[in-house]
Amino acid sequence: MISARSSEKVAKLLLWVSGLAVLAILLLIVGFMLIRSIGVINPEFIFGMPTEGGRGGGILPMIVGTLLLILISVLVASPIGIAGGIYLTEYAGTHPLSKIVTFGADWLSGVPSIIFGLFGFAFFVVFLGWGFSILSGGLVIACMILNEIIRTTQEALKTVPASFREASYALGATKWQTISRIVLPSSAPGILTGIILGIGRASGETAAVMLTVGSFMALPTSIFSSVRPMSVHLYLLAIAEVHPGAVERSFGTAVLLILIVLIANFSSHAIMRRFTQPMFHR
Amino acid sequence: MFRFNEWVIEKLLIVAATVSVVIIALIIFIVFRTGLPLIVDEGVINFLFGMDWRPRAHIFGIFPMVIGSFLVALLAMLISVPLGILTATFLAEVAPDRMRKLLRPVIELLHGIPSVVYGFVGLMLLVPFIRTHLGPPGFSMLAGAVILAIMALPTVITISEDAIKAVPRSYCEASFSLGATHWQTIRHVILPVARSGILAGVVLGSGRAIGETMAAIMVLGNIPAIPDSVLRPIRTLTANIAMEMAYAPHGPHRQALFATGVVLFVAISILVVISNRLRRGQ
Numbered sequence A: 001m002i003s004a005r006s007s008e009k010v011a012k013l014l015l016w017v018s019g020l021a022v023l024a025i026l027l028l029i030v031g032f033m034l035i036r037s038i039g040v041i042n043p044e045f046i047f048g049m050p051t052e053g054g055r056g057g058g059i060l061p062m063i064v065g066t067l068l069l070i071l072i073s074v075l076v077a078s079p080i081g082i083a084g085g086i087y088l089t090e091y092a093g094t095h096p097l098s099k100i101v102t103f104g105a106d107w108l109s110g111v112p113s114i115i116f117g118l119f120g121f122a123f124f125v126v127f128l129g130w131g132f133s134i135l136s137g138g139l140v141i142a143c144m145i146l147n148e149i150i151r152t153t154q155e156a157l158k159t160v161p162a163s164f165r166e167a168s169y170a171l172g173a174t175k176w177q178t179i180s181r182i183v184l185p186s187s188a189p190g191i192l193t194g195i196i197l198g199i200g201r202a203s204g205e206t207a208a209v210m211l212t213v214g215s216f217m218a219l220p221t222s223i224f225s226s227v228r229p230m231s232v233h234l235y236l237l238a239i240a241e242v243h244p245g246a247v248e249r250s251f252g253t254a255v256l257l258i259l260i261v262l263i264a265n266f267s268s269h270a271i272m273r274r275f276t277q278p279m280f281h282r
Numbered sequence B: 001m002f003r004f005n006e007w008v009i010e011k012l013l014i015v016a017a018t019v020s021v022v023i024i025a026l027i028i029f030i031v032f033r034t035g036l037p038l039i040v041d042e043g044v045i046n047f048l049f050g051m052d053w054r055p056r057a058h059i060f061g062i063f064p065m066v067i068g069s070f071l072v073a074l075l076a077m078l079i080s081v082p083l084g085i086l087t088a089t090f091l092a093e094v095a096p097d098r099m100r101k102l103l104r105p106v107i108e109l110l111h112g113i114p115s116v117v118y119g120f121v122g123l124m125l126l127v128p129f130i131r132t133h134l135g136p137p138g139f140s141m142l143a144g145a146v147i148l149a150i151m152a153l154p155t156v157i158t159i160s161e162d163a164i165k166a167v168p169r170s171y172c173e174a175s176f177s178l179g180a181t182h183w184q185t186i187r188h189v190i191l192p193v194a195r196s197g198i199l200a201g202v203v204l205g206s207g208r209a210i211g212e213t214m215a216a217i218m219v220l221g222n223i224p225a226i227p228d229s230v231l232r233p234i235r236t237l238t239a240n241i242a243m244e245m246a247y248a249p250h251g252p253h254r255q256a257l258f259a260t261g262v263v264l265f266v267a268i269s270i271l272v273v274i275s276n277r278l279r280r281g282q
Helices: A004-037 A043-047 A062-094 A096-110 A113-128 A136-158 A161-169 A175-204 A206-214 A230-239 A244-281 B002-041 B044-049 B063-094 B095-113 B115-133 B141-167 B169-178 B182-193 B194-211 B214-219 B239-244 B252-281
Strands: none
Touching: A004 A244, A004 B063, A004 B095, A004 B115, A004 B141, A004 B182, A043 A244, A062 A096, A062 A136, A062 A175, A062 A206, A062 A230, A062 A244, A062 B002, A096 A136, A096 A244, A096 B002, A096 B169, A096 B194, A113 A206, A113 B194, A113 B239, A113 B252, A136 A175, A136 A206, A136 B002, A161 A175, A175 A230, A175 A244, A175 B002, A175 B095, A175 B115, A206 A230, A206 B239, A230 A244, A230 B115, A230 B214, A244 B095, A244 B115, A244 B141, B002 B095, B002 B252, B044 B063, B063 B095, B063 B141, B063 B182, B063 B194, B063 B239, B063 B252, B095 B141, B095 B194, B115 B141, B115 B214, B141 B169, B141 B194, B141 B214, B169 B182, B182 B194, B194 B239, B194 B252, B239 B252
């Protein structure tokens, strides 16, 4: 029979090992990527045009494509998501609509990206006739990040103390005046965090994008142009035949994708630290 | 007093809030409208349990893919769940503050890394490793399971940690006052009480694993056959859609891919509902 004290020691050791294992997994992934991409990421790679079908040269069109997809999806999803979050938190109360919408949003967040791809292909690309384009892809990503923006908006609004609202009502402000001038400004950092996390997700999205944006390797001329986002480029390079130039450039692309996520995570933390805490100490 | 402005704004907000429900309804309508007729024509049994997938001969049986998705998700969860729950326990109960501050962003980054990058790491690191040390071809269920396990980790950890933290502190104090050690309290009080919340995380994590596309495509080998060992290549439902949508002509083949999407969508939806129930049951 093992004594309680020694099993305590073994168990704690096991818990520490699992925590450190998670850390090791990340370090392994990031370290491997960094080592293999040394020397690849330079100005010519970031600002150069691709040659030999992406096996040489830079990835400027892919970076532009990814940025445009992020821009469109965030421009479309943010107003709708924020408005939806405001309705659910400030207006809906126990209205049955609130339950339906919350369930719908939960459901939406579980739908795999390839299903969004099928939907986007059949609806935007074929039915609306927009073809493989930045617009089709951007709207599909907007559908995918909508839920995250709704949820972070709701959470941010809930952190605004009731006393703020009561003070505004006591001064004779209407409900919308209170929301637009008191509640929204004080919850803006939290809402911004949701949008930034949406940017992170939009930048790496691949499966849905492949079926709606295509993979055309040139600088876009309009929102109806097909582009090849960095994520799709990485996939196509990685599965193509082994070619030193392609392998090198796929590592470079992968590191840039991780970098975007890293910057997004870091800035959302920075915003939360910078803006939210002082509010409660005021 | 009736304020027209306020009335208009409220209605606009309601419209925004219903967008996510409209999207999910559109997804269901579009994917089912294209896919369901083929399932009906072929017969549900023939489609779901058919062993042969030969689109050119118009033979559409997706049983190998159903099994592939199921097995790889199961194996991934066998790796991910123990590690995830232990790490969650570590974070909630044992980890010193500094360790917690280090691990939190690590888990967020693991969550944020795009799936195509995970697939790429698997392709460059895991597949060659398995090929040389365990046997060819390297592209295998095992490679997929390990990558999907890592990808599901953040979901399992975050939701389990929330569930553990939701256990009332008085339960632990009661246990301590009876002379139980910390580990005895974790094992016999905290984890059993948090069980349903942890299960919700596990179910949600397996949903992620089943719905994952890019990582699956890049390391699983994509051969539609039922595997006899974890070192054999398999094809998942998601991979079936993503690989063949690129060239499937309009007609039964494309319909069959949408039909694959229908099966995937139904499976994921069941998991989302179960996970919601479990979380509410907590």
